[in-house]
Amino acid sequence: MEKIRVENLTKIFGKHPHKALEELKKGKNREEIFNQTHHTVGIGGVSFSVFEGETFVIMGLSGSGKSTLIRCLNLLNKPTDGKIFVDDENILDYDKKRLRQFRQDKIAMVFQHFGLFSHRTVLENVQFGLEVKGMEKEERRTKSLEMLKAVGLEGWEDHMISALSGGMKQRVGLARALANEPEIILMDEPFSALDPLIRRDMHTELLDLQAKLRKTIIFITHDVNEAFKLGDRIAVLKDGEMVQIGTPEEILENPANEYITNFIEDIDRSRVIKAENIMRRRVLKIGRNTSAKIALEILTDSDFDHGFVTDRENNRIHGVVDADDLLRAIKEKLSIEAVMHTNFVAVREDTYVKEILEIASETKYPVAVINEQGQYVGRIQRAALLKSLV
Amino acid sequence: MTIRHSKGIFLFFVLVLMVFMITACTQEAAPEASQTEGEEPVAEEPEQEEPEELETIIFGDAGWDSLRLHNEIAGFILNHGYGYEYDVIPGSTPNILEGIVKGDVTVLMEMWQDNIPIYPEYREEGKVIELGTNFDDNAQGLYVPRYVIEGDPERGIEASAPDLKHVEDLKNYADLFPDPEDPGMGLIVNGPPSWAVTTIMEVKGAHYGLDEMYNISGSGTEAALAASLTAAYERGEPWVGYYWEPTWITGKYDLVLLEEAPYDDDLWNEESGYACEFKPSDITIAINPEFSEKHPVVTEFLTNYETSSALTAVGLAYMQDNEAEIDEAAQWFIKEYEDLWKDWVTTEAHEKVMAALQ
């Protein structure tokens, strides 16, 4: 379901943004407008939708307008033009009071430099949003403690912010945002100020939390790997314009232009591409009760060396055979089950290539791909595995 | 933002500095100009013993207008009659007195000796020289605005203390002059703490028993004293306090001096509580001894210099009425009272001054 819909959003910085807007609408580009009017086009006509419960990553280099864009979503920046629908209400029509309510109830933000209040303790920081809402003292304390526990900061509630490490600070920032129980969380490069090891922990933590909470998250980053790791969908922003929006795989497989290609060049594909992206679907199934002769025909008709033996009823894999095995079965009049090998490897659809690579080295057979119910859905040839990395 | 702002301030200061420099140049140039106007008096003065060494005469300005007026009158005559340059330096009376002793200040045209306890001592020691009496028909004491006693139908003020005549009568009117800072007490505004008269007024107050129902409070400065009286007068409120004449205030506002016993030398001491009116004190002219010796012309002129309180008040009134500057008033005074000062100077100087007035 569509949670946020942004239509033709434009943000221009300067004294008379609407004059510059006219120029922009005439089709002039960022540079021309700057030279002519000394106005900076932060965002120039961007449209996209974010679905409920997804993590939508907006990726771009510095100066691409990504921070400007995310700040438009809770109106910390007032857009110059365009519409932002949240649950089908245009938030640009909100008056002050309604906007406050929107920020209190629906949307929260996590900041790159944490934005924590140095005059407050950890607990008081987490409570801030609840205080603003006017929640009772006891209730907000209970709730904040709960949130601190959720981000792994139990026992730190009475410390001052200055006593925390960077990673802990951002956990407080996250807890503060979550405490308000928002439907949408805006995250503006939340982990870029942290060192790489801690960043990885935070990624895991965020993925775990998100698996439980299913919030609508808009996540800003300049780090491609982070984007591909966290994003259900990714939008690439360049010079205030959207270059491409899609799932990580879509972008990897069909980069919209050279810019994107360069962008994703140094990405670690094995961490992005999953089994389902490179498998061949439901090809060459050999029923466990099929006669070896028919099975051999099926196998030789295909361009594969191996065939997976499955149960016709529940589609589970029992083993793997090659032509030699089947010939032996025919010659010795054995059933397929008697000659098949059971030391094959099966992975779930959403397994990353990186992990498959590790397992695949243990077997000489193709890797079978199964779904959540354990049913056979596809197979990955070793060659395809290697090809996916380049 | 801050940088731009401080740049603005900097420019502003540069501008102010430039204005100051220009003003300074103007002031330096001005006396030269007036010297040439004086028809090269230096060369034409054969009687002058040391013609090329004319020191600038520095008048002390202790802060009141009658003194300023006398400074300008004397200055104008000495400048145009004898070719002396003159300057005025501001300061409190005690500081000016110290200045005269040291030679930084040349003359004080109004030495209110009763107010400066150390003056007689200096005079005895010869540290300053008293040249003569400027005027002696002055008065001081406790004043109230006339409307307090008689009312002022024109301003709609009723007489609030019709029986107030003598200082001792004040006992009955403490309620009329309340001290806002001390509820239940009256307030007599005293002179500035530096003046000897301020202590005398306190002793008087105690002697008359006024200190039981009045705070006799010093006013900090003369300006504060004047402002206090002005504010009360403009509002038509009762006010009682120390004042003296001649001043533009006593000229402008209708004040009544409260009576005391006639002056008596035997009563005029602290033990007797100064229980009489002020001796009309001689307002004298004090000069630096060295200068006086070196410049007999000046000494002679200032010894002759004698006006009166009434005359001074006329000059001050001219100033108030015509919104004139001090120097304008001084020139008017010189023109108007030619007969008065004609005898103080040489015939030649008289002619030159009259010429300069044209």
Added chain:
Amino acid sequence: MNQFPDIYDLNAGDYVEDFVKWLTTDHMAVFDSIRDGILAFLLRMQSIISFIPWFVVIGLVFFAGWRLKGVKSGLFYTAMLLTIGFLGYWNDTLLTISVVLTAVIISLLIGIPFGILSANYKKMDNIVRPVLDAMQTMPSFVYLIPAIMLFGLGMVPAVFATTIYALPPVIRLTTLAINSVSRDMIEAAESFGPTAWQALIKVELPQAMPTIMAGVNQTTMMAMAMVVVSSMIGAKGLGYSVLIAINRTDIAMGFEAGISIVFLAIIIDRLTQSIGDRFKYEE
């Protein structure tokens, strides 16, 4: 050539004079009530201060110095107060404190809200800044006399004049303090949808507090600097003694009263400064 041309005689001052006269005569009631208000406050303050026995005052100052800075400072302040007492200026000191304290409190009551408004409204700031410059550079005697015209002689005009002189730093530093609260924090606060008041009370003011306290400190020091000047319009206290001493060229008295002012200023300065330090937080 160097003379400024005497073409037009601008009498700007006359208008001001007329204005002040108009205020004194036609709007007496307003200023009388202001005067009565300030005076009531002053007298209350004075009676409280003079009600406390001297040793309790010294004890309190010692305690404050000890808790805020350390035992040494506490002892140091105690020694200074005792010196003032032995010099015979205890009562004068109390009078001075009540005038200074009243002026400081009025300055803060006016200055902090003004500073906050100036920080939030650029236009207001543009007006306030030059006014503050004028207040600080205008020689105090220029407004001392109107102060007497409006409020009479004594402590009230002294409080008025002191306030005019002491007000600018607290306004300036409050504006500066609010303006320099970290953008990140303000954004973070904003993102939770607080009212302007909530954002001010919960985030901006606490964050601005160290700088505002520096302003309070400066304001107090400026007020102390006005002690002698305000005695020129009849305010009693240490300044009056200095004034008498200056006018009588009494070096001994001048020194004693002067050093009492210095001691008092040091104590107030150090104490307000360390109160300010309490509000500093590490990032």
